Structure formats: C-alpha cells, structure tokens
Amino acid sequence: MIDTAEIDALVGDGPAQWDAAGRLPxxxxxxxxxxxALCAEVPARFGGPGAGSLANGELTAHVGALCSSLRSIMTVQGIAAATVRRFGDREQRRRHLAELTSGRLAAVAFSEPDAGSDLSGMTTRIRPDGADGVVVTGTKTWTTGAAYADWIVVLGLNGDGDGVDGAAVVVPTDAPGVSVEPVTAPLGCRAATHCRVHLADVRLPATAVLGGGRQPLPLLFTTALTYGRMSVAWGCVGILRACLRATTHHANNRVQGGVPLSQHQLVARHVAEMYTAERIATQVCRHACEQVDHGAPDAAVAAVLAKQVAATHAARAAADAVQVLASRGFTDGHVVARAYRDAKAMELIEGSTEISQLILAEHALANA
Ligand SMILES: Cc1cc2nc3c(=O)[nH]c(=O)nc-3n(C[C@H](O)[C@H](O)[C@H](O)COP(=O)(O)OP(=O)(O)OC[C@H]3O[C@@H](n4cnc5c(N)ncnc54)[C@H](O)[C@@H]3O)c2cc1C
Incomplete structure (x- = not known):
C-alpha cells in the first residue's frame, strides 16, 4: 500500500484549491x-492491503489532517467495501472488492429527503423484475462522493411489503435511470461532493443485490454505520492534529504584547484543551478498534462513542484554533478555516450528536 509520505507528496498543497473549486482530482x-489506501482493511485475498482497523484508523487520521474531503472519499469507499464484505456472496465479494482496490470508486446512499436521522422512514424500493432482475426506485440525498463514483451501494426496502426487510444493491452510476446532482455550495467537505441521486426505475440483474437481499434494515445500517463511525472518528483525530499543529506553531511565533502568544495564559489554555482533546479522541478511537477487532458485543457502541467524542472535540478545537490564529486563520483556504467548516459536518453525519447521545444513553441505562 502507498505510504503516508507518498500520500503527502501526492496531496501537496492541493486541499485549499480543491476546497475552493469544490472538486477533488x-x-x-x-x-x-x-x-x-481508500479501503485498506480489504483482505489480501481480495486484492486489498489487509490492514488492521488501528492501522487503517491512523491512515485515516493522516489523510483527515490533510483534507477532510479526501478523507470523506476514504470513508465512503471503506463503507462500501465493508458492506460488500459483510453481505455479498462469494462472487460479489470477489468482483466488487477487486474493483474497489483497483481504482474504481464507490459511494453509499442511505439518506433520503424525508429519512435522515430516522432511516426506517426510507421509501426506496428494490423490487423483483422478471425471473432474474430487479428494479430500483427512489431518491437519495447527500450521497458523498457520488459525483466521482462508478457505482453506489444503495440501501432500500426489499420488495413491496411493509416489513423491516431491506437490501443493499450495487447501482452503476451509468445505468439508465440514474442521475446524480451535486448539492451546490455545501458548508464543509466541499470537494467531496454531496449529491442527490435519482433512481428512476433502474433495471439491474438480480446479482446486483448483495447476498440476494432480505436482510433486516437495522442490520444493514449498523454494519455500514459502524465502519463509517470509526472512519469519521479517526478523520476527526486528523482534524484535531492539524489544528493543534497550526495553533502551536502560531502561538510560538506570533508576538503580541512583547511575548509570543503562547506565553499569554489564556492562549495557552486553548493549546492545553486542544492537546487534551487530541489525546482523548485518539484513545477512544483505539479502544473502539480493539472492540471491533475482538468482535466484542459492545463494538458498535464503542464506534458510536468514538465518533461522538472525536467529532464534538474536533468541532470545538477547530473553533479554538480559529480563535488563536484570529485574522491569520480567517480565510477560506487556511487549514483551520477548513477544519472549522469541515468539523461541523462531523457532528451531523453517521448519526448526529443527538442520535449518538440517544444510543449511548440507551446503552448506559440498559447496563445500569
Ligand atoms: C457533509 C455530509 C455528508 C453526508 N454524506 C452522506 C452519505 O454519504 N450517504 C448518506 O446516505 N447520507 C449522507 N449524509 C446525510 C446525513 O447522514 C444526514 O444529514 C444525517 O443523518 C441527518 O439527517 P438530516 O440532515 O435529514 O437531519 P434530521 O434527521 O432532519 O435532523 C435534524 C436535527 O434534529 C435532530 N434529531 C432528529 N431526530 C431526533 C431524535 N429522534 N431525537 C433527538 N434529535 C433528533 C438531529 O440530531 C438534527 O440535529 C451526509 C450529510 C452531510 C451534512
């Protein structure tokens, strides 16, 4: 797999321009x-690097410190791979995981205009079409990376019933009936692209449905979201590290009142809080990796906890970084200005702060 020095060289000073243009190369x-590198946990037998969750997490943090838009693409590619690994049959795993580790790009579509936090409200349907086909109908929204994707893992209701049966279907973005329309001027992660995806009676072979479908919707969500939460949490560790780096550098070098800013105790407090936040977020992410790697019963909750802690600390630290850099950090291209906008998104996605709190409270109450 590509190493972090190579990633640094490839990324260079691109992130500020990509953010301004709203596009990644x-x-x-x-x-x-x-x-x-975009889905490093894919095992070697499927063509991937076979990284453990901790190594993948640190790689995600590294990319997250450089560019949250690029890290967002890592996250959705990794969710797509995790979903294929968990629900795909042997042939689907062989085919799609090889694609995801050979340069094809994927996105993942759960959210709909009327189903955001409450995914049980989704209305996208995956219905049988003849003996060996399916037809997919619905509208997805805020699908990250869909503008670059060769295919999208679309989650929907299986068939025409009202039950909890769901399905995940691999929809090529060039299939007739698929249209992808990027949201204009998002607040953060601008270059990742976030798209409305219309699925107008998209006809596909039945082999596009992972594992034949009929999985419980909550199982589909939890599997995909657990990977997504871990990835976003590590991405937030990256934001924290980037903010800490920019803030300590500025505080050591900018002189006001005859001394470096770092010698003003109210500025030093921001640095201390940022350092504490980075250490806490890293530890809670490491803990979640251990739980996931050991298949612990509480692994999904550990991922929620990691995402919640890392996202809330990143949002606060990014605001503090702008505070310390003041006018020097108050332009769109600056790393702390991007962090300030990008970190806010982390409190909304993969389960908002409020939804995460509900899950954590339910867990604590059930274990009291
Ligand atoms: C940058 C970005 C990238 C995204 N990428 C993707 C993607 O790749 N794929 C995808 O499918 N989706 C994606 N989304 C969508 C994202 O998952 C949803 O925005 C998120 O689930 C929240 O849904 P919503 O925006 O409809 O807000 P709502 O669900 O309408 O929530 C609005 C507010 O009400 C609160 N709220 C809602 N229900 C409750 C409750 N029961 N109790 C307490 N508070 C509640 C929420 O916390 C929030 O503060 C992305 C969104 C953003 C902003």
Missing part, C-alpha cells in the same frame, strides 16, 4: 484507490 482518487 479524479486521477488522484483512482491512484489512491488502486493502491488500496
């Missing part, structure tokens, strides 16, 4: 994808 995404 597709050639870079395909190169990173072909190296396996």
């Amino acid at each position: 597709v050639a870079l995404l395909r190169k990173l994808g072909a190296s396996g």
